[in-house]
Every structure is written in structure tokens, then in C-alpha cells.
Amino acid sequence: MASWRHYGRSLRSFWSTSLAAELEYPLNAVIELVSVFGNLAGSLFVLQLLFAGGSSLGGWSWNGALVVLGLYTLLDGITTCLLQPNLSRIVNHVQTGTLDYVLLKPIDSQFWLSTRTVSPWGLPAIGAALGLIAWASSRAGVPSPALLLLALALVLASLVILYSLWFVLAALSIWFVKVWNATEVLRQTLVAGRYPVSAYPPALRLVFTFVLPVAFLTTVPAEALLGRGSLAWAGGSLLAAILCFGGSRLLWLHAQRFYTSASS
Amino acid sequence: MRVRHGWRVARALLVSQYALMLEYRAEIVLWALSGVLPLIMLGVWSGSGAGAGAGLSPQQISRYFLSAFLVRQFTVVWLIHVFEEDALQGRLSPFLLQPLAPLWRYLAAHFSEQASRVPIVAVMLLALGLVAPGLLWLPSARSLLLGLVAIQAAFLLRFLLQVVVTTLCFWSERAAALDRLLLIPYLFLSGLVAPLETFPPAVRRLAMATPFPWMVDFPARLLAGEEVNATLGFAAIAAWCLLLLPIGRWLWLAGLRRYSAMGA
Numbered sequence: 001m002a003s004w005r006h007y008g009r010s011l012r013s014f015w016s017t018s019l020a021a022e023l024e025y026p027l028n029a030v031i032e033l034v035s036v037f038g039n040l041a042g043s044l045f046v047l048q049l050l051f052a053g054g055s056s057l058g059g060w061s062w063n064g065a066l067v068v069l070g071l072y073t074l075l076d077g078i079t080t081c082l083l084q085p086n087l088s089r090i091v092n093h094v095q096t097g098t099l100d101y102v103l104l105k106p107i108d109s110q111f112w113l114s115t116r117t118v119s120p121w122g123l124p125a126i127g128a129a130l131g132l133i134a135w136a137s138s139r140a141g142v143p144s145p146a147l148l149l150l151a152l153a154l155v156l157a158s159l160v161i162l163y164s165l166w167f168v169l170a171a172l173s174i175w176f177v178k179v180w181n182a183t184e185v186l187r188q189t190l191v192a193g194r195y196p197v198s199a200y201p202p203a204l205r206l207v208f209t210f211v212l213p214v215a216f217l218t219t220v221p222a223e224a225l226l227g228r229g230s231l232a233w234a235g236g237s238l239l240a241a242i243l244c245f246g247g248s249r250l251l252w253l254h255a256q257r258f259y260t261s262a263s264s
Numbered sequence: 265m266r267v268r269h270g271w272r273v274a275r276a277l278l279v280s281q282y283a284l285m286l287e288y289r290a291e292i293v294l295w296a297l298s299g300v301l302p303l304i305m306l307g308v309w310s311g312s313g314a315g316a317g318a319g320l321s322p323q324q325i326s327r328y329f330l331s332a333f334l335v336r337q338f339t340v341v342w343l344i345h346v347f348e349e350d351a352l353q354g355r356l357s358p359f360l361l362q363p364l365a366p367l368w369r370y371l372a373a374h375f376s377e378q379a380s381r382v383p384i385v386a387v388m389l390l391a392l393g394l395v396a397p398g399l400l401w402l403p404s405a406r407s408l409l410l411g412l413v414a415i416q417a418a419f420l421l422r423f424l425l426q427v428v429v430t431t432l433c434f435w436s437e438r439a440a441a442l443d444r445l446l447l448i449p450y451l452f453l454s455g456l457v458a459p460l461e462t463f464p465p466a467v468r469r470l471a472m473a474t475p476f477p478w479m480v481d482f483p484a485r486l487l488a489g490e491e492v493n494a495t496l497g498f499a500a501i502a503a504w505c506l507l508l509l510p511i512g513r514w515l516w517l518a519g520l521r522r523y524s525a526m527g528a
Contacts, residue, residue: 025438027436027438027441028438028441031441031442031444031445034445035444035445035448038445038448038449039448039451042448042451042452042457045452045467046452046457046458049314049458049462049463050308050309050312050314050458051312051314052314052317052318052462054312054313054314054317057308057311057312058311058312176290182294184294184295184298185294185297185298187298188297188298188299188300188301189297189298189300189304191301191304192304192307195308199307199308199311199312200307200308200311201307201310201311203395203396204307
């Protein structure tokens with residue numbers, strides 16, 4: 001119990017200090033706002049081009065595809081807020097040897113590395129995404145509270161999967177010091193989540209389900225929100241979340257045994 | 265005499281930068297992998313009927329996006345990220361003491377990076393050919409030659425555009441954030457995510473008035489063997505370059521007068 005409070009207090013001081021540091025750059029807020037709305041407008045434009053040929057994309061209606069796009073934007077915003085600022089720094093810690101100090105702290109090192117900073121610049125994307133999801137899903141038919149709850153659980157599962165993917169790639173830097181842009185590859189590949197997974201050719205669908213679980217990130221929660229969720233997909237999503245998180249934890253415990261500090 | 269000297273400097277720069285890039289080959293593999301966006305878009309477009317609606321056959325679509333993938337691979341410009349770091353850390357100062365404008369060094373680094381990408385992209389194409397043999401084709405000598413020249417022209421245009429933004433590093437600590445804004449029209453108007461033929465006529469005219477379609481759409485269509493007005497394309501690229509060159513030069517000289525190294 002005391003330990004939970006300890007982690008809660010740590011989190012509060014981590015986030016208040018990093019917010020104070022980020023707010024030193026107010027111009028960034030303007031740039032982020034413009035970039036979020038520019039990106040969203042561009043994505044809507046391309047989506048509309050894709051719908052020009054017919055009324056569906058891989059069997060998805062316009063409103064359904066908008067929900068998927070909204071979920072993608074939501075995850076992207078959360079990535080900007082939490083994953084990118086923290087996990088892209090692990091490489092620097094390994095390279096300069098400051099990971100030593102992290103490992104010595106009386107707090108779980110994975111927790112410290114994953115939550116040390118927070119950036120407010122993903123908030124515009126999160127806000128826009130929530131608006132888009134609410135608007136598009138209500139146009140497709142107001143979801144019942146039970147469906148909403150299921151969708152919420154699946155979004156949480158997709159967040160866990162996303163976090164684990166990022167953490168695993170970032171933790172690989174213990175072995176391959178220079179891979180600081182491995183996380184960038186992940187970010188670029190996850191762009192596939194902008195469209196429902198059934199819009200892709202069958203071979204890619206398999207890849208996006210079993211190799212790089214893009215399907216669980218946006219398509220599965222969107223289906224639940226639109227009232228088309230199936231027990232198999234929901235169970236698969238939760239299972240994937242548990243597996244991914246467990247995998248990231250095991251990898252980190254294993255990686256620490258290989259860490260020999262910089263210059264040794 | 266001057267020509268021989270210039271040639272010697274260029275050779276020394278290219279050879280040393282190429283050796284440097286080979287040291288970072290693992291990273292370059294990752295950068296190359298992060299350029300998969302046109303292939304993802306190929307997946308979406310080939311599954312949707314929108315291409316046919318714009319009069320594009322499936323073969324045209326796949327050739328276009330595959331060419332766009334190649335164009336993207338060899339027109340990547342990362343000047344601003346390196347320069348921002350160099351200016352902030354004061355590494356720019358020793359470069360300025362040398363009897364060579366620092367931008368030549370960065371330009372040589374970009375050319376060397378392109379050269380080190382060639383085998384990586386070849387392997388990626390080979391893998392693509394194994395998975396989907398129907399995708400690859402051998403372009404005619406004319407379109408191959410014109411396409412390669414157009415890729416280099418597009419690269420120069422992108423480089424010059426980024427030089428203009430990069431010079432803002434002299435005034436701001438976070439000029440790289442501005443580059444993210446420029447990335448939005450590049451992403452959506454250049455033809456990277458949707459062929460320009462599918463745009464509504466008004467949007468297409470608007471796009472053609474910007475430098476962006478010449479950076480992807482023009483070289484990609486040349487390479488894919490489409491009907492393109494090559495003279496017009498090269499003239500447009502040259503015109504944009506001639507416009508950007510004096511602006512970049514003026515900003516660079518003005519910024520240099522402001523530059524006082526970090527911490528001074």
C-alpha cells in the first residue's frame with residue numbers, strides 16, 4: 001500500500017516538473033495545434049478520396065472509417081504525450097552511461113523510464129480525436145453503455161499493446177546501442193492503423209494482426225464502438241495485451257543482466 | 265586550378281562521409297524501413313475502387329506507389345535535425361573556420377547517405393518481389409534515366425527548401441519543429457499518399473502551384489512510365505530552385521552574423 005502511494009507521489013513530481021520545463025516553449029503549442037489540425041484535415045481528405053470510388057472501404061462505412069481514424073489520432077496523441085518523450089530517451093541513457101543512475105534509484109527502473117516525463121503537446125490531438133470519435137460513432141448509431149464500456153476496455157488494451165511495442169524496441173538499445181530510430185520505424189509502420197485492417201490485401205491483413213498487431217490498435221476497438229464487436233476479437237485483444245506487456249517486462253528483466261554500462 | 269581543387273575537396277568530403285555512413289549502416293537500414301508509407305498506401309489503394317474511378321488501372325496504381333517508394337527513399341532530407349544539434353552544441357564553430365561553406369559538408373553527407381541506401385533498398389525490392397512477384401517491372405531505359413535524374417532534381421529542391429527553414433535555427437532553438445509543419449503539405453500534396461489524378465480538379469490545381477508535387481509525383485510518374493511533360497517538370501523544379509537559392513543564401517548570411525556559438 002505504501003509502495004503504491006510512493007509511486008503515485010513520484011509520478012506527480014515527475015509530471016509537474018516536466019510540464020513546467022515544456023511550457024518554457026509556448027511557440028510549440030501553436031505549432032502543435034496547427035500540425036494536429038493540418039494532419040487531421042489531410043487524413044480526412046485522403047479518406048474522402050478513397051471513398052470516391054464507392055461507398056465503402058474494405059466493407060466499412062464512412063462513419064466507421066472516421067471512428068478508426070479518430071482512434072488512430074487518439075493513440076498518436078498519447079504517443080506524443082507519453083511514449084515518445086520517455087522511451088526515445090532510453091537510448092541516450094545507454095549511450096552516455098546514465099542508465100547506471102536510473103538502475104540505482106529506489107524505484108522500479110521500467111516505471112521510471114516509462115513515466116519520467118510527460119509532454120503536453122499531444123493534448124490537441126487527443127482532444128480532436130475524442131471529438132471525432134464521439135461525432136462519428138453517434139452518427140453511426142448511439143452505442144449502449146455496455147458497448148461503450150467494452151470499447152473503453154479495448155482501447156486500454158490497445159494502449160498496453162502500443163506501450164509494449166515501443167518499450168521493447170527502445171529496450172533493444174541495450175544490445176544495439178545505436179538504434180535510436182527504431183521507434184521511428186514503429187511510428188511510421190503504425191500509420192497503417194489509420195485505415196480499417198480489412199481495407200488491406202489478405203496477406204497484409206495477416207501481418208497486421210499477428211506480426212505487427214495494428215488490427216488490435218484501432219480496428220478492434222472501433223468495431224466494438226460500432227456495435228459489431230465479437231467475443232473472439234475482444235478476447236484476442238486482451239490476450240495480446242497481456243502477452244505484449246508480459247513480454248516487455250520479461251525482456252527488460254533479461255536486458256538488465258546484459259547491461260554493462262558505457263565504456264565497459 | 266580551381267576546378268581541380270574543387271574536385272579534390274568534393275572527393276575527400278564524399279569519401280569520408282560515405283565511410284562515416286557505413287559505420288551507421290544499422291541505422292540507415294532502420295531509416296530505409298521507416299519509409300514504407302507508400303507501400304502501405306499501395307495496400308489501401310489497391311483494395312479500394314477509388315483508383316479505377318479516376319481512370320487508373322491496378323497496374324498503374326502499383327507502379328506509381330512503388331516508384332513513389334523509390335523516390336521517397338532517395339529524396340530524404342534530414343539537414344535541419346543535424347544542423348540544429350550542431351548549432352546548439354557549438355559544433356558549427358570549427359566548421360565555420362574552415363575555408364569551405366558548412367552546407368557543402370551537409371550536402372555531401374546526404375549524397376553519401378543515399379549511396380549507402382542503395383543496397384538496402386535493393387534488398388527491400390527483392391523481398392517485395394519474392395512476396396508479390398507481379399509488383400516488380402523493368403522500366404524502359406528512357407523512363408529509368410529520366411526518373412533517376414528527376415529524383416536527384418527533386419532531392420535538390422527538397423534540400424534547398426530545408427536550407428531555408430534550417431537557417432531559422434540561428435534565431436530559434438527549436439526550428440526543427442517548424443519543419444514538422446512543412447511536412448504536412450509535403451505528405452498530402454506531393455502525391456505520397458494519393459496519386460494526384462484522384463484529386464478534385466481545384467485541389468489538384470492548388471497542389472501544382474506549390475513545390476510539393478514536383479518532389480514526388482513528377483519523378484514517380486516518370487519512373488512508372490506514365491505520360492509526363494518532362495520539360496515542364498524539370499523547368500518547374502529549376503524555377504523553384506532559382507527562387508529558393510537567393511532566399512536561402514540571404515537568410516544564411518544574415519543568420520551567420522547573428523550566430524555567436526552557444527553559451528557565448
